[in-house]
Amino acid sequence: MHRRSFAQLGLSLAALPLAMPRRAAAADKPLRKVRIAVSTTVLNVGYPMLTLPLTLGYWREEGYDVELMPVGASLQSIQQMVGGNAEFGEVNASVIVQANSKNGLPVRIAMGNGVIDWSVAVDANGPITSAKDLKGKTIGVFSLATGGIAYFNSFLRNNGLDPAKDVELVPLGLGAPPIEALRSGKVQGLLYWAAAIASFENAGLKLRKLVGEDWRQYPDYTLAVMQATVDKDPEMVVGIARGMAKATVYALANPDCARQLHWDRYPSTKPTGADPETLVRWDLNTQQAQLDSLKDAFTLNGGKLWGNADPAAYDRLVKFMLDTKQIDKPVAASSMMVKIPDYFEKVGRFDVAAVQAAAAACKP
Incomplete structure (x- = not known):
């Protein structure tokens, strides 16, 4: 994968009775299609925050049928969103900054996933x-x-x-x-x-x-979304980010289970050319690189809400990009954040202990 180098489709969510449990509501309504452009060429074991919500049904519980679209580099993910071919993009944070500063594109930060891990x-x-x-x-x-x-x-x-x-x-x-x-x-x-x-x-x-x-x-891997999508379907944005947050907690709680589940759902990505024990060790090592970044991003973004994106961290990135002449004018991180009332609190409304217990049991 080449990680380091513009969806205005929003699906309206009918109002649901406040007392209706999310799972029951989702079961009573047809799943709505959502596409996430991912900045990679191969969805290997190193993307648990994106693949596990499919394997574990987290996005289905929210009411969405999600398709992951490996498209190459981050610029291609942004282009897919701008072109209306994807609702979200998993991209490098620097590309979001450049899109806003250099191109005036309303690309928004929906979730902080990683840090610079070079x-x-x-x-x-x-x-x-x-x-x-x-x-x-x-x-x-x-x-x-x-x-x-x-x-x-x-x-x-x-x-x-x-x-x-x-x-x-x-x-x-x-x-x-x-x-x-x-x-x-x-x-x-x-x-x-x-x-x-x-x-x-x-x-x-x-x-x-x-x-x-x-x-x-400095923040790096980030879930991006266009402002038009946020305006049209804010509840969808919350649901997609919540599924990713739950998957992050699950993978960190039991990395080997995350590896097993990935091999079961995506057998073509399993490495070859060595004995089974070595193959497990290889993929756990590959996955751990992403897990370390996910864990560090949680700390960087306040250490309280999974998926939270701290504007101060992104402001540091903007300053660095100005100093290194990657952009010519500053852009305030606060202007790039998804502005949904109590957004990250809503994303974090799930039982962390229950997810960790499910990971320990290691059952789909």
Whole structure:
């Protein structure tokens, strides 16, 4: 998946009696179709907040028949929403900022899912132990346009290095090339996001990870929605986000159960080429990269409401993007937030302990 680089369809929800339980109400009404464009090419085990609501029926309980649409990079997800082909997009937060600041598009933040999880991976037994040791080194990246480079350059400058002179970047893509490049010494480090780094570890690399102190203080993966969709069907926005919040709690409570359920529903994404125990270890490692990001995002966004998006965190990202010239003018994070009364409180109205108990029992 290439994670780092515009739905105005809203479905009206008839008013329901306040005393009617959500499950009963959903059962009495036909499910409404909702599409989520996901910024990846393959929905592997690393997307439990999106795949588990389907497996566990969380979105059906809310009254929605959800289709996940892997579309590539975040820009493509935004384009799918603007073009009316998706109601939501799971995208990098920086793309939401750019859409609002540079293009004036009313893309809104519906849920905070992750943090910046990039790192510079180097040989665990090698001499590189700090940013200063990167001077004169060659670093492999997915592409020369990949989003992590802005964070990397800031990391170098903060440690007294000149990105233009002291380090060389080489585009390597994904798969075997970056692995072989590090093994052969063609590069001395790999600048990639956490799930990619996990895949390199699965292939046998022993890695030490260098990370900027501020990187995980910036939000990243975010559920996006157009303002027109919020205006037309706010209850749908709440329901979709609530399903994702419940799935996040479930996966964090029992990662191996989340892995088992993913393999059962999406057998084609199960890794191959090793014994069963190794395959389990590989996918748990891949999944853990996302779980760590989900957990850190919960803390970053206040640590009280699952899925909450704290404007202060997104304001920090806006400032960083201004400083690194990714945008030319600021945009207030508060203007990008979904504005539904008590929105995140509504998203969090579910029994967390019950979800955790269901995860412990590990039954669909």
